[in-house]
Amino acid sequence: xxxxxxxxxxxxxxxxxxxxxxxxxxxxxxxxxxxxxxxxxxxxxxxxxxxxxxxxxxxxxxxxxxxxxxxxxxxxxxxxxxxxxxxxxxxxxxxxxxxxxxxxxxxxxxxxxxxxxxxxxxxxxxxxxxxxxxxxxxxxxxxxxxxxxxxxxxxxxxxxxxxxxxxxxxxxxxxxxxxxxxxxxxxxxxxxxxxxxxxxxxxxxxxxxxxxxxxxxxxxxxxxxxxxxxxxxxxxxxxxxxxxxxxxxxxxxxxxxxxxxxxxxxxxxxxxxxxxxxxxxxxxxxxxxxxxxxxxxxxxxxxxxxxxxxxxxxxxxxxxxxxxxxxxxxxxxxxxxxxxxxxxxxxxxxxxxxxxxxxxxxxxxxxxxxxxxxxx
Amino acid sequence: xxxxxxxxxxxxxxxxxxxxxxxxxxxxxxxxxxxxxxxxxxxxxxxxxxxxxxxxxxxxxxxxxxxxxxxxxxxxxxxxxxxxxxxxxxxxxxxxxxxxxxxxxxxxxxxxxxxxxxxxxxxxxxxxxxxxxxxxxxxxxxxxxxxxxxxxxxxxxxxxxxxxxxxxxxxxxxxxxxxxxxxxxxxxxxxxxxxxxxxxxxxxxxxxxxxxxxxxxxxxxxxxxxxxxxxxxxxxxxxxxxxxxxxxxxxxxxxxxxxxxxxxxxxxxxxxxxxxxxxxxxxxxxxxxxxxxxxxxxxxxxxxxxxx
Numbered sequence: 040x041x042x043x044x045x046x047x048x049x050x051x052x053x054x055x056x057x058x059x060x061x062x063x064x065x066x067x068x069x070x071x072x073x074x075x076x077x078x079x080x081x082x083x084x085x086x087x088x089x090x091x092x093x094x095x096x097x098x099x100x101x102x103x104x105x106x107x108x109x110x111x112x113x114x115x116x117x118x119x120x121x122x123x124x125x126x127x128x129x130x131x132x133x134x135x136x137x138x139x140x141x142x143x144x145x146x147x148x149x150x151x152x153x154x155x156x157x158x159x160x161x162x163x164x165x166x167x168x169x170x171x172x173x174x175x176x177x178x179x180x181x182x183x184x185x186x187x188x189x190x191x192x193x194x195x196x197x198x199x200x201x202x203x204x205x206x207x208x209x210x211x212x213x214x215x216x217x218x219x220x221x222x223x224x225x226x227x228x229x230x231x232x233x234x235x236x237x238x239x240x241x242x243x244x245x246x247x248x249x250x251x252x253x254x255x256x257x258x259x260x261x262x263x264x265x266x267x268x269x270x271x272x273x274x275x276x277x278x279x280x281x282x283x284x285x286x287x288x289x290x291x292x293x294x295x296x297x298x299x300x301x302x303x304x305x306x307x308x309x310x311x312x313x314x315x316x317x318x319x320x321x322x323x324x325x326x327x328x329x330x331x332x333x334x335x336x337x338x339x340x341x342x343x344x345x346x347x348x349x350x351x352x353x354x355x356x357x358x359x360x361x362x363x364x365x366x367x368x369x370x371x372x373x374x375x376x377x378x379x380x381x382x383x384x385x386x387x388x389x390x391x392x393x394x395x396x397x398x399x400x401x402x403x404x405x406x407x408x409x410x411x412x413x414x415x
Numbered sequence: 416x417x418x419x420x421x422x423x424x425x426x427x428x429x430x431x432x433x434x435x436x437x438x439x440x441x442x443x444x445x446x447x448x449x450x451x452x453x454x455x456x457x458x459x460x461x462x463x464x465x466x467x468x469x470x471x472x473x474x475x476x477x478x479x480x481x482x483x484x485x486x487x488x489x490x491x492x493x494x495x496x497x498x499x500x501x502x503x504x505x506x507x508x509x510x511x512x513x514x515x516x517x518x519x520x521x522x523x524x525x526x527x528x529x530x531x532x533x534x535x536x537x538x539x540x541x542x543x544x545x546x547x548x549x550x551x552x553x554x555x556x557x558x559x560x561x562x563x564x565x566x567x568x569x570x571x572x573x574x575x576x577x578x579x580x581x582x583x584x585x586x587x588x589x590x591x592x593x594x595x596x597x598x599x600x601x602x603x604x605x606x607x608x609x610x611x612x613x614x615x616x617x618x619x620x621x622x623x624x625x626x627x628x629x630x631x632x633x634x635x636x637x638x639x640x641x642x643x644x645x646x647x648x649x650x651x652x653x654x655x656x657x658x659x660x661x662x663x664x665x666x667x668x669x670x671x672x673x674x675x676x677x678x679x680x681x682x683x684x685x686x687x688x689x690x691x692x693x694x695x696x697x698x699x700x701x702x703x704x705x706x707x708x709x710x711x712x713x714x715x716x717x718x719x720x721x722x723x
Contacts, residue, residue, distance in 0.1 A: 090619075090623060091622075091623075092619050092622070092623075111622075112619075112622045112623045112625075113622065113623065113624065113625030113626075114625075117623065118623065118624075119619075119620065119623050121616045121619070121620060123614070123616060125614065125616035125617050125619065125620040127617060127634075127635060127638075128639070128721065129638040129639060129641075129721035130634075130638075138621070138624055138626075138634075139624040139625070142621075142624045142625050142626045142630060143625065186620075190624070
């Protein structure tokens with residue numbers, strides 16, 4: 040299993056605008072690495088550069104420690120699954136799966152044996168003689184997977200492989216791909232715009248925006264302490280609630296919209312250069328205000344919309360001209376239009392510098408959550 | 416009460432038939448333009464040809480004596496018609512495969528993503544815009560025994576010049592070369608269109624698998640192009656069977672009937688020899704030939720065609 044290393048990698052098409060800017064990342068061998076970002080952020084371009092389908096404008100690509108900038112795709116020992124699967128429509132499923140072996144002139148008998156093994160693993164045995172157009176979306180997806188893994192390439196690249204499937208199948212295939220990767224131990228680089236896929240599948244994820252790395256880390260770390268407001272908005276559904284705050288240095292607190300004041304440790308306060316900050320909180324950390332709560336962190340809102348999902352309840356309200364969400368465990372009987380007294384959990388706040396958008400204060404109750412997860 | 420229901424039913428059926436008539440009438444009206452055009456230019460001439468093929472005619476083409484199958488018997492025994500069939504088959508054999516192979520080659524070249532490829536695409540398809548008469552005249556100059564550029568080229572390399580259009584062995588080849596050149600534009604354009612319809616991801620996937628250019632060509636491009644190629648082959652075959660203009664301008668069927676293709680032979684029979692009966696019989700024969708070839712092609716050729 041090979042590692043993939045990108046060092047100061049740039050990509051430009053017109054020598055003016057950089058589509059991928061100065062990307063530095065080492066993808067460990069055997070890792071499930073997810074590239075995630077909104078459409079047009081350069082994640083597919085990055086993947087195609089690793090595959091060798093696009094040239095690298097500047098920087099170095101190393102595969103298994105060896106420089107691979109100018110290697111043709113076939114010499115990089117990788118396989119790829121495309122968004123539209125790129126199955127050959129005129130060939131049977133069997134021919135599609137064995138295409139890569141046939142190219143390498145492996146004997147027909149061996150091809151068939153390998154094909155049967157993999158078809159069995161992916162539940163495709165009875166479809167081997169069919170043409171791709173006679174298969175459902177999920178089956179085509181499996182054929183594409185089979186074709187990618189039959190060559191035993193140490194690296195597998197996937198470009199939004201689940202985006203053409205319906206929601207239920209997608210959830211199923213997420214687990215299936217993850218299990219497959221674990222079983223084969225291959226290095227898998229996975230591109231998606233869906234943060235749920237990123238959260239649930241990756242060993243590590245890399246959030247990209249406008250060609251630049253925003254954050255790299257374990258999904259849960261990225262979720263808990265997003266490095267900047269973009270990541271905070273992008274990862275998590277519904278997104279993190281963000282608002283601007285003013286730093287009051289004398290009183291050691293941050294005021295939000297002249298309504299709430301968050302007490303801040305004076306030591307931390309010294310680290311804050313700018314007087315304006317962005318304060319964020321995850322929807323699940325907004326609580327219903329109890330009688331003995333700290334008054335300076337509670338506020339009253341009118342509920343605009345409510346979604347009861349069975350295990351949790353999603354509440355939407357307007358606060359200071361922006362849409363905010365709260366997410367509570369259980370089923371809550373709340374009327375739309377009703378007023379509620381809410382409060383922020385002051386230990387769960389993310390505070391960013393408004394100018395540099397850097398994370399200044401991380402939520403401090405993450406540890407508690409980690410322990411709780413461990414027990415479950 | 417009973418009367419009322421009966422009355423209602425009656426009006427209902429009346430309305431129904433009335434509406435059906437209105438629908439039918441408007442449908443016919445919509446179809447009328449093409450029906451008139453087809454009737455005047457296709458169905459009537461076809462019927463008339465079939466009719467004439469059973470008659471002896473006078474010089475004005477008026478049917479005089481009913482002779483039954485005699486015209487057919489005559490053309491099937493006539494040596495000049497045998498020669499004509501043989502020339503036509505050879506001509507089809509020369510032009511269709513060569514033309515399509517060249518067009519495919521040019522289309523593959525012009526399908527590459529290169530700077531200025533639009534220029535070459537325009538050039539390669541430009542023969543579509545040249546009329547048969549104009550291009551035949553151009554080739555007449557090229558083939559000219561002494562002044563023609565072809566013989567001058569041969570002479571400059573030190574070869575002996577060839578009487579392209581005047582030698583019985585070369586005349587058919589020369590007409591075939593002209594025809595291939597004229598047909599390339601059309602075939603090229605259609606094949607290029609087919610190539611551009613092939614999903615780029617298929618090639619990328621093949622590239623990652625390590626497939627070389629010719630492997631991709633054999634296992635992806637050609638199969639994906641098969642519907643287009645099938646269409647081009649069918650149209651080219653029919654066109655080749657119906658060649659007339661270039662023969663008329665370049666050789667007039669000569670020398671010694673070596674380029675007397677069927678359509679030209681029909682023309683001579685009817686408008687030079689005034690034998691409208693036998694000319695009609697030849698036309699029907701040609702029609703059946705093309706029909707059979709096309710049916711055979713659909714029956715056997717289409718099996719290898721992959722439709723999306």
